Amino acid sequence: xxxxxxxxxxxxxxxxxxxxxxxxxxxxxxxxxxxxxxxxxxxxxxxxxxxxxxxxxxxxxxxxxxxxxxxxxxxxxxxx
Numbered sequence: 084x085x086x087x088x089x090x091x092x093x094x095x096x097x098x099x100x101x102x103x104x105x106x107x108x109x110x111x112x113x114x115x116x117x118x119x120x121x122x123x124x125x126x127x128x129x130x131x132x133x134x135x136x137x138x139x140x141x142x143x144x145x146x147x148x149x150x151x152x153x154x155x156x157x158x159x160x161x162x163x
Contacts (some may be wrong), residue, residue, distance in 0.1 A: 086136070087140055089113070090140040098140060098141055102134070102141070105130060
């Protein structure tokens with residue numbers, strides 16, 4: 084199980100790659116469940132929660148980036 088702290092140590096590109104890996108893993112687990120081949124059904128729950136933690140960290144990063152002033156933005160200047 085990966086904690087939010089572990090995700091916060093990773094870069095955005097690594098987080099996005101990890102997100103794709105988790106989505107693929109969930110897809111495969113859903114197929115196995117439908118076919119009755121999934122040995123540990125509780126694993127789906129833990130992977131879904133891991134995905135939620137990862138998406139939370141990505142959202143935090145996105146909001147941090149928006150909060151940072153970029154150049155003349157947020158300084159009251161009007162561009163014509």
